[in-house]
Amino acid sequence: MKTTEQLEAKLKRRSKAAKLEIWGRLVSLTALMLIVAVVVAIIGFVASKGIATFTSNHVSLWDFLSGKSWNPGVNGANGKPEVGALPMIVGSFLITILSAIVATPFAIGTAVFMNEISPNKGAKILQPVTELLVGIPSVVYGFIGLSVVVPTTRAIFGGSGFGILSGTCVLFVMILPTVTSMSADALRAVPRYYREASLALGATQWQTIYKVVLRAATPGLMTAVVFGMARAFGEALAVQMVIGNAALMPNSLVSPSSTLTSVLTTGIGNTVMGSLQNNALWSLALVLLFMSLVFNLIIRLIGRKGRLQ
Amino acid sequence: MSKKRWVQGLVLVVLVALGVYAYQTRQVSHAGESITAVGSTALQPLVEAAGEQYTGEHLGTFINVQGGGTGTGLSQIQEGAVQVGNSDLFAAEQKGIRSKELVDHRVAVVGITPIVNKKVGIKNLSTHQLIQVFTGQVTNWRQVGGANLPIVLINRAQGSGTRATFEQFGLEKHRSKTSQEQDSSGMVRSIVATTPGAISYVAFSYVDQTVQDLSLNHVAPTEDNVTTNRWKIWSYEHLYTKGQPTGLTKAFIAYVQSPAVQNTLVRQLGYLSPNQMMVERNATGQITQTEGN
Numbered sequence: 275m276k277t278t279e280q281l282e283a284k285l286k287r288r289s290k291a292a293k294l295e296i297w298g299r300l301v302s303l304t305a306l307m308l309i310v311a312v313v314v315a316i317i318g319f320v321a322s323k324g325i326a327t328f329t330s331n332h333v334s335l336w337d338f339l340s341g342k343s344w345n346p347g348v349n350g351a352n353g354k355p356e357v358g359a360l361p362m363i364v365g366s367f368l369i370t371i372l373s374a375i376v377a378t379p380f381a382i383g384t385a386v387f388m389n390e391i392s393p394n395k396g397a398k399i400l401q402p403v404t405e406l407l408v409g410i411p412s413v414v415y416g417f418i419g420l421s422v423v424v425p426t427t428r429a430i431f432g433g434s435g436f437g438i439l440s441g442t443c444v445l446f447v448m449i450l451p452t453v454t455s456m457s458a459d460a461l462r463a464v465p466r467y468y469r470e471a472s473l474a475l476g477a478t479q480w481q482t483i484y485k486v487v488l489r490a491a492t493p494g495l496m497t498a499v500v501f502g503m504a505r506a507f508g509e510a511l512a513v514q515m516v517i518g519n520a521a522l523m524p525n526s527l528v529s530p531s532s533t534l535t536s537v538l539t540t541g542i543g544n545t546v547m548g549s550l551q552n553n554a555l556w557s558l559a560l561v562l563l564f565m566s567l568v569f570n571l572i573i574r575l576i577g578r579k580g581r582l583q
Numbered sequence: 584m585s586k587k588r589w590v591q592g593l594v595l596v597v598l599v600a601l602g603v604y605a606y607q608t609r610q611v612s613h614a615g616e617s618i619t620a621v622g623s624t625a626l627q628p629l630v631e632a633a634g635e636q637y638t639g640e641h642l643g644t645f646i647n648v649q650g651g652g653t654g655t656g657l658s659q660i661q662e663g664a665v666q667v668g669n670s671d672l673f674a675a676e677q678k679g680i681r682s683k684e685l686v687d688h689r690v691a692v693v694g695i696t697p698i699v700n701k702k703v704g705i706k707n708l709s710t711h712q713l714i715q716v717f718t719g720q721v722t723n724w725r726q727v728g729g730a731n732l733p734i735v736l737i738n739r740a741q742g743s744g745t746r747a748t749f750e751q752f753g754l755e756k757h758r759s760k761t762s763q764e765q766d767s768s769g770m771v772r773s774i775v776a777t778t779p780g781a782i783s784y785v786a787f788s789y790v791d792q793t794v795q796d797l798s799l800n801h802v803a804p805t806e807d808n809v810t811t812n813r814w815k816i817w818s819y820e821h822l823y824t825k826g827q828p829t830g831l832t833k834a835f836i837a838y839v840q841s842p843a844v845q846n847t848l849v850r851q852l853g854y855l856s857p858n859q860m861m862v863e864r865n866a867t868g869q870i871t872q873t874e875g876n
Contacts, residue, residue: 347678347741348758425777434735434778436763519740519764530763540766543624543652544742547662549679551742552654 317563324560327553333357338557344521344537346551357554359534361523363561366533368524369438369513370506373445377453378499380446382488385457390483396458407451416512419444424516431528436518439527444512449502456501460494461487496576504569508562510535534558616831617645622656622669623744624767625786626820629691629852630669633839636848644831653677653744660685660823666832668823671744673866682866686827690839691820691854694787695749696804698772698794702779705729707798713753716782719760724780732780736762737771739784748818749784751868753799784816788853806855812862812870819857819864 327333333355341358343350350356384404388396423443428435464487472482488495518530519540538555545552620630627650634646651659653670657680660668671693674682697713699705703724708716715721716734724732738759739746745768750759765771768785775781776793787804790796796804799814808814822836838844845856863873 343761345741345758345761428778433733434763434774434781519766520762521764522761532764540740540764541742543650543766544654544740546654546658546677546679548658551678 320556320559320563323553323556325557327357327550327557331355331550331553333550333554338554339363342523346545346554355550355554357550357557359554359558359561361521362532362534362537362558365438365517365524365531366507366535366565368531369441369445369517369533370503372438372442372527373449373506374453374499374503376442376446377450377502381450381453381498381502382457382495384454385461386483386488388454388458389461390479390487404451404454407447408455412448412509412512413515415444415448416515419512419516427528433528434518434530435528436516436530437526437528438517438524438531440516441513441533442527444516445506445509448509448512449506452505453498453502456498457491457495460491460498463494464490493576493579497573500569500573500576504566504573507565507569508535510539514539534562538562615643615645617647618666618831618835619647619649620667620669620822621649621651621659621665623653623671623820624650625671625693625744626669626691626822629820629849629854630667630822630839632848632852633844634835636844637835637838641834646831646835652742654742657685657823660825663825666824666828667836670821670823671818672747673819673821674823675866676747684825685823686825688822688824688828688836688840689819689857690822690836690845691849692809692817692857692860693820693854694804694806694809694814694817695745695753695784696787696790696816697749697753697782697784697797697799698775698790699797700775700777700779700781701793701795703729703732703782703795705797706795707801709800710753710755713797713799714755714757717754717759718757735778735781736760737774737778737781737783738762738764739768739771740764740766744818745784745786749816752818753784753816786853806859809855810859810861812864817855820854 327338328335337354338357338359340360341356342360343356343358344361345356348356384400388400419440423440424435426435427433427437427440427443431439468486468490469482472486473479477485513533514536517532517536519532519536520530521532521537522530524531538558541551541555545555620634627648630646631648634648638644638646653672654677656665656668656670657674657677659665661680661684668685670677674680674685674687697708705724705728708727712721712727716727717736719736721727722734724730724734736759739749741764743766746759750756763774765774765783768789771783772785772789772791772794775783787806790804798804799816802808802813804814804816809817822839824832824836827833828836842858845858849856861873863871865871
């Protein structure tokens with residue numbers, strides 16, 4: 275009788291494994307909650323500051339998105355502050371798209387070489403080199419851009435050398451490793467039997483790469499490119515050093531222009547918290563945040579589409 | 584299990600040690616007094632150097648100096664987050680600042696001069712020509728007597744004290760055309776030095792061999808001309824406090840304004856002392872003659 279009671283009590287008590295289970299869940303849940311709280315707080319803060327331009331300073335959203343003149347401290351011809359963010363938005367998009375266009379062929383080419391053509395050399399040489407590129411801080415890229423890319427652009431195309439072209443050159447090198455390593459992952463995920471089947475049907479290696487491997491890996495490759503674009507869009511320091519920071523609509527690739535991030539970094543120290551100038555900068559930050567959300571959604575969409583096929 | 588306990592124990596010990604260390608090294612306001620000065624990067628070297636000297640002479644005091652820009656300095660002092668706000672501008676000139684709450688302490692005068700790339704081949708401009716250059720009415724140096732080079736304008740960032748001073752007194756309140764903007768004087772100088780046809784403006788102390796400074800209406804950018812206001816592009820450097828300063832803040836500001844600092848450090852770092860000035864200027868830009876020294 276007594277032994278059965280003991281046994282029952284022992285069985286009903288939580289085992290050590292069960293305790294560990296609860297403990298583990300608690301720890302990971304706390305970590306998750308903390309991250310979520312931080313993200314929500316950041317979004318909330320940027321949004322509340324960024325919206326103030328429209329609510330408390332009564333700037334119309336359309337003027338903000340379509341105006342071409344950025345001079346928050348001065349009232350324009352219509353008596354309203356000049357907070358047209360279009361030059362920065364256009365600058366950001368141009369530089370992002372151009373650098374992605376330039377970087378993609380190089381990145382995919384490198385990834386193909388690493389995975390398909392010469393996996394041995396790829397693993398030994400290219401992999402460490404791309405990883406090294408990721409580790410270089412952006413200020414170093416900016417400095418090289420300032421002392422090498424800008425004078426070269428000036429010598430070839432004239433003007434001051436500062437502009438979207440120089441920014442594209444710098445960003446191209448900066449996003450290349452990201453796009454390359456993600457493209458390589460995408461190629462690696464293509465099942466081996468696809469290649470074997472193609473080769474067995476008599477296709478050459480290049481035909482296999484071009485018609486089978488790249489096609490099968492397309493969603494992954496697109497994700498890689500969008501990731502690179504997201505990085506280019508958010509890059510501040512290196513771009514700021516070579517783009518010239520003129521809030522003008524870019525009329526050529528070698529005329530000084532600006533991006534959302536470059537205006538933010540140069541302007542934030544010279545404005546007073548709560549003033550229109552400051553709020554306008556927060557609105558730019560809100561646009562940046564919104565765009566990174568869009569990039570994330572695109573990556574999600576591509577991923578989902580890839581799975582259905 | 585015992586190994587895990589051991590690891591847990593180690594983590595606990597490290598945490599406790601860190602806590603004790605943080606407690607020991609926390610900012611103590613009673614034992615050693617400490618104040619923080621934040622703001623203008625143009626004034627930062629002076630306040631830093633003066634702060635070092637002061638804390639060297641008065642052991643147990645700490646003066647933290649941070650940059651961030653004039654706007655940051657003024658908004659931080661307005662909120663009372665720091666003890667001293669460094670500014671290139673009169674608080675009344677900065678939007679969003681309730682200047683009546685702040686007390687102005689002028690500690691230095693800084694002269695600003697236009698600089699051009701050496702290939703431009705110009706050493707003098709009239710004020711009218713300078714305005715034409717910066718508002719985009721002339722676009723080639725040939726039109727104002729220089730080499731056949733397109734003009735490349737380089738501005739400081741909007742809201743920068745140097746830019747505000749230059750536009751008010753150099754361009755007679757005309758606004759510069761939108762152009763390249765850089766956020767530091769050192770960067771401006773190196774870009775002007777390397778870009779053919781570039782023009783910008785920096786404080787006197789930043790002028791060196793690599794760039795050409797300009798006379799305006801045949802008045803040279805010299806300290807003597809600043810003291811008499813013949814060279815009009817200059818501004819005060821201000822330390823702002825919220826209300827009248829007390830304690831260490833008061834002592835430190837008095838120290839910066841004392842002859843010991845004004846005659847040595849201020850001059851060495853390329854500023855002028857307000858005591859040298861034979862004129863005085865108020866927040867609206869009006870000039871009054873003073874007796875000087």
